[in-house]
Amino acid sequence: MGSITLRIADLRKKNRLTQQELADSIGVSYQTISKWETGISMPDIVMLPALSEYFQVSTDQLLGLKPLDDETYIPEKTATKDFWNNKLDYLLRTRRGYWNDDYIAFLVSQVWKIDQTVSVLDCGCGYGFLGQLLLPCLPEGSTYTGIDYAEDLIQKGECLFADQKMSATLLCKDVFTHSAENQYDLVICQAVLRHLDDPAAFLQKMITFAKPGGYVISIDANREFECCGLYIDGMDYQELCKHEGLEKKWQTELARQGRDYAIAIRTAHMMQKLGLTDVDVRMNDKVEFITSQLPDYNEIRNDFIAYNDWTAGISAAERERLIRHLLSHGLSHREAEDYCNRNVAIADFFAANPIAGYTFMKGQMISYGKKSIGKKTIPSD
Numbered sequence: 001m002g003s004i005t006l007r008i009a010d011l012r013k014k015n016r017l018t019q020q021e022l023a024d025s026i027g028v029s030y031q032t033i034s035k036w037e038t039g040i041s042m043p044d045i046v047m048l049p050a051l052s053e054y055f056q057v058s059t060d061q062l063l064g065l066k067p068l069d070d071e072t073y074i075p076e077k078t079a080t081k082d083f084w085n086n087k088l089d090y091l092l093r094t095r096r097g098y099w100n101d102d103y104i105a106f107l108v109s110q111v112w113k114i115d116q117t118v119s120v121l122d123c124g125c126g127y128g129f130l131g132q133l134l135l136p137c138l139p140e141g142s143t144y145t146g147i148d149y150a151e152d153l154i155q156k157g158e159c160l161f162a163d164q165k166m167s168a169t170l171l172c173k174d175v176f177t178h179s180a181e182n183q184y185d186l187v188i189c190q191a192v193l194r195h196l197d198d199p200a201a202f203l204q205k206m207i208t209f210a211k212p213g214g215y216v217i218s219i220d221a222n223r224e225f226e227c228c229g230l231y232i233d234g235m236d237y238q239e240l241c242k243h244e245g246l247e248k249k250w251q252t253e254l255a256r257q258g259r260d261y262a263i264a265i266r267t268a269h270m271m272q273k274l275g276l277t278d279v280d281v282r283m284n285d286k287v288e289f290i291t292s293q294l295p296d297y298n299e300i301r302n303d304f305i306a307y308n309d310w311t312a313g314i315s316a317a318e319r320e321r322l323i324r325h326l327l328s329h330g331l332s333h334r335e336a337e338d339y340c341n342r343n344v345a346i347a348d349f350f351a352a353n354p355i356a357g358y359t360f361m362k363g364q365m366i367s368y369g370k371k372s373i374g375k376k377t378i379p380s381d
Contacts, residue, residue, distance in 0.1 A: 005064035005320065009037040011055045026050055065333035073256045073328055078195040084150040088127070091153070093303040095129045097288050098190075098364070107366070108137045111282065112215060117141040118185035121209050123175045123202070124148055124192035128157035131168050134188075147171040147178060175205055183211040190219040193267065197258040200270055207274060210371040216276055217368040219284070223250065223261040225363025232358045233291075235349055242342065245326070245335025252330035267367040276369030284364035291357035301350070304360070310347040314340075 012022050012033075019033040026047070035041040043051060052059050060066040077083045084091075108114050117139050122130050125146030135144055146168065148154055154172040161168040171178070187210045193199040203218065210216050227243040250261040260266065268281045290300055314322075319340055326336035350356055 005323075006036055006039075006042070007057075007062055007064050007068065008033070008051065010068070011057065011062075012037075015055070026054060060333075063333075067324070067327045073252070074325060075197075075257050076195075076253060076259055079197050079259075081149045081151075084126070084148075085152040088152050088156055090307065091126055091129070092156075094307045097300070097304075097360075098129075098286060098362070099133060099284065100286050101133070103285050104133055105137045107282070108134070112186075112368070114138060114186075118143075119182070120144045120186045120188065121180070121184040122146040123187065123189045123206050123209070125153075125157070125170065126150070127153045127160060128168060128170060130188065130190050131157075132160065132164065132166065135166055135168075143167070143169070145169040145171065145184070147173055147175055149174045175202065180209050183214065184209055185211055185214045186217065187214065188217040188219070191221065193218055193263045194220050194223075194261060195259070199258075199260055199263050199267075200274075203267070203270055204274055207276065207371055212371055212373040214371050215368055216271065216371060217366065218267045218271075219364055219366050220264040220267065221362045221364050222264040225361070229361035229363050230358065231360075232346065232349065233356055234353060235346070239342070240346075242338075245331040245339060248330035248335070249326065264363075264365040264367075267365070268369070271367060271369040275372050277372055279367070279369035281368075282366040284362070284366060286362070286364070288358075288360040290359070292355035297355075301356075301358075304358070305347070305350055308343075308346075310343055310350065314344070 008022075012019070017025075019030040019037075023030040023033045028047075032041075036043055048059050048062060052062050055062065057068060058066065061068050120131065120134060120138070120143065122128065122144065125131065125148045128144070128146045131144040131146055135142065144167075146154075146157060148170075149172065151172050154170045157168070157170050161170070187206045189202075189206065193202060196202050203216070206216050206218075223246075227246065228241045230240050231237050232240060253259040253261070268279050272279045288304075290297065290304070294300065322340060323333070323336040326339060327333065331339070
């Protein structure tokens with residue numbers, strides 16, 4: 001069943017009852033109520049139905065195995081600029097493991113067949129990582145414009161482009177409300193749609209920025225692939241792949257918020273329905289194979305641990321907050337406990353094995369299509 005966290009104190013306070021009033025109502029002493037609330041002792045099993053009936057909740061809710069009915073869904077914050085302004089260090093650390101440079105060059109020359117100067121608009125650009133990757137592979141004279149509403153990321157991007165002596169235009173604006181004066185040959189986004197509450201609307205906005213015949217490209221990870229794409233040398237691969245309960249979290253977020261962790265595998269179909277032509281999908285070929293033989297192993301490994309929140313030492317209060325959050329997103333108490341235990345087990349393994357190697361494949365899908373040129377109209381006589 002997992003650990004039990006009685007909700008008696010929460011229910012009592014919600015009903016504005018003192019411990020004595022609750023004790024009088026169910027025929028026990030207030031000291032007994034106090035012991036239940038502090039975890040010193042548990043109610044006898046015969047008391048559970050009486051307590052559930054008194055508070056008009058299920059036994060699972062009373063035991064903290066399910067959220068209370070009035071504990072509302074708390075939306076994820078990844079579609080807000082404040083969230084990303086606080087993630088600058090995270091983005092700088094983690095993006096280097098996203099691509100093989102030769103594959104970017106392959107996409108440009110062999111898949112999209114770009115052999116003439118092009119203009120690029122990167123929607124949700126962050127600090128412009130994709131521009132720094134693309135520009136060296138594009139024909140000379142090509143231009144890059146990035147747009148993002150996170151001020152800190154834009155400022156950092158301007159410094160990075162200047163340091164690398166690369167020309168770029170970075171706009172601190174909201175993609176949804178931005179009105180572009182020009183249209184672009186390539187309109188692209190990476191790791192954006194999965195974080196949005198309305199990815200279809202964002203994709204539709206991207207299409208408006210593209211020239212007729214121009215490419216619209218979305219790069220994103222499929223969460224199912226990502227969950228099964230990790231092997232840590234010395235750990236049980238089947239255990240690492242387990243993500244029971246996360247499917248419930250994803251389904252709840254999709255139903256309640258519109259946030260779609262399966263967006264990567266749906267994007268090409270959305271593109272076709274929105275009128276793009278020549279729609280196709282590729283897989284990013286990047287696989288991280290990390291061992292202690294790499295010169296910067298410790299830095300890469302530590303960044304990877306931080307990226308996945310596998311940090312040990314989570315307090316009991318923080319653990320309880322995480323479990324409550326997962327319960328409100330559809331997980332059972334056991335599934336939430338298992339999720340926390342898995343993360344702790346990985347953190348403990350890395351701590352005990354300072355030269356442990358790992359292989360990780362994010363499973364990034366690259367969906368792309370061309371904006372329809374449209375039919376030419378024949379003027380009437």
